Structure formats: structure tokens, C-alpha cells
Amino acid sequence: MSTPQLVVHRDKELMAQAAAARLITKVVDAQASRGSASVVLTGGRNGNGLLAALAEAPARDAVDWSRIDLWWGDERYLPEGDPERNHTQAREALLDAVPLDPERVHPMPASDGAYGADVDAAAEAYAAELARAAGPENHGAVPAFDVLLLGVGPDTHVASLFPELPAVRETESPVVGVHGAPKPPPTRVTLTLPAIRSAREVWLLAAGEDKARAVAIALSGAGEIQAPAAGAYGRSRTLWLLDAAAASQLPRSLYPPASP
Numbered sequence: 001m002s003t004p005q006l007v008v009h010r011d012k013e014l015m016a017q018a019a020a021a022r023l024i025t026k027v028v029d030a031q032a033s034r035g036s037a038s039v040v041l042t043g044g045r046n047g048n049g050l051l052a053a054l055a056e057a058p059a060r061d062a063v064d065w066s067r068i069d070l071w072w073g074d075e076r077y078l079p080e081g082d083p084e085r086n087h088t089q090a091r092e093a094l095l096d097a098v099p100l101d102p103e104r105v106h107p108m109p110a111s112d113g114a115y116g117a118d119v120d121a122a123a124e125a126y127a128a129e130l131a132r133a134a135g136p137e138n139h140g141a142v143p144a145f146d147v148l149l150l151g152v153g154p155d156t157h158v159a160s161l162f163p164e165l166p167a168v169r170e171t172e173s174p175v176v177g178v179h180g181a182p183k184p185p186p187t188r189v190t191l192t193l194p195a196i197r198s199a200r201e202v203w204l205l206a207a208g209e210d211k212a213r214a215v216a217i218a219l220s221g222a223g224e225i226q227a228p229a230a231g232a233y234g235r236s237r238t239l240w241l242l243d244a245a246a247a248s249q250l251p252r253s254l255y256p257p258a259s260p
């Protein structure tokens, strides 16, 4: 488990731009040292803000987009192309504008696909896809993700791991179906905490005053069942990327030096 590091930016625009620059550097470094990079995308306002900032960054051309594997941390279980799907939103923000290898883009299943209404079967299928991509050198049944992005919800949820729901208690499967999520839509697919923790780096994104309480709770010793964001960490790094509003309720002792 890596100890959380916090970086606080002036506002959400700067946070998105700085996170995008950080991600470009991380991907370029991974491609230089291992030949390719593996990134897990998040949905939500901050995740899409990062992707939109990346689309605008001139340095995006430093990335070899054909040598990147893209996975998702969660998905809203809706028909393909639905505007509320995280995959659709990521395509609009960035993915349609860069020359990805379609074989290396791994969206979670849609509700009008092979598994129909059976979200648990859809989750199993995604777990199988992850297992096929995991090499023997990887820890467990998922590939060694270089960076796993998570937007933090105002209720401390990350991916589709909501407080107290069964998915956040899952210790075996890397992917599960979610029924009855408090945020619409109620049916979702999500990576579990063990899968999230297998990533080399986990970056949690939170901007805006509506996230301030969640950030303070998750970083002040809350349990992961009550505050799922508290249980999200990477093997070598856990980075909380915040704006000043989201950091505003942090205890002074946690507030990083040299912050706005």
C-alpha cells in the first residue's frame, strides 16, 4: 500500500491541464521503458475534464497512441452509444481524436450487447478479457496497469463502488455487476478494490466544493466500506489530484505545503 500524496491546484481547469500533462509524461515513460502503456479510465466530470485537456495539449503528439491499452474502471450499464456511458463520453472528450489501435481499447460491455440485461454475466466477461491480457509477470488476474484514474464522487464513491453496497466488499472477483447504485443509472459494472490496488499508480481526481467533504472523510482514516475512496491505492503510488475547493475541508495537517 502506498501512502497518499496530495497535489492541490488553484482550480479545476488547471487541475485538469496539470493531470493531463502528468499522464502524457507517464505514458511516454512507460512506452519508452516497456514498449507500451496501460491506462484505466474513469467516468465523471473530472475524468472527462482530464481527457478534454489532454485532447487540447500539444504534447499529446508525444504519445504513441497505437501502443496504449485503455481499460475502464466502471461503466454505466446502458446501450452502446448512450450519452451517459463512460465510454461514449471518453470518445467525445478524446478517444475519437487520436489514432488508437481499436484492438487495444477495451470498453466494458453495453446493455444491448451479448449479455443483454445480465450485468453479472457482462462483469464476468470483462474479468475474462482482463485475465487474457494479464501476463504471467502480472500480479493476479488483471494486467499491470500503469495508471488507474478514479473520479471521487461527493459520497466518496470511486468507479461504481458505492458506500456499503456489496461491490465494495468484494475480495475475489476483479469485476462485478452493481445493482441499485444510488447514482443513476442503478445498474453498472465496476472493477473491485483488489483490481484497483493491483495498479502501479492510482490517481484520484476531485474538483469542486461538492467534493470537499468526501475528500476530507476519505483522507482522514475512514473505512473503505463506508468511504470507498479510502480503499483506493496503488502498488507504488497513490496520488490525489485536487483543486483548492475540493481540498478546502482537509485538516490542516494533511494539507500539502506550497498549495494555493
Ligand SMILES: O=C1O[C@H](COP(=O)(O)O)[C@@H](O)[C@H](O)[C@H]1O
Binding pocket: 042, 043, 044, 045, 046, 047, 074, 075, 076, 086, 150, 151, 152, 153, 154, 157, 158, 159, 160, 183
Ligand atoms: O458515475 C460516476 O461517477 C464518478 C464521479 O463522477 P463525478 O461527475 O462526480 O466526478 C465517476 O468516478 C465514475 O466513473 C462514474 O461512473
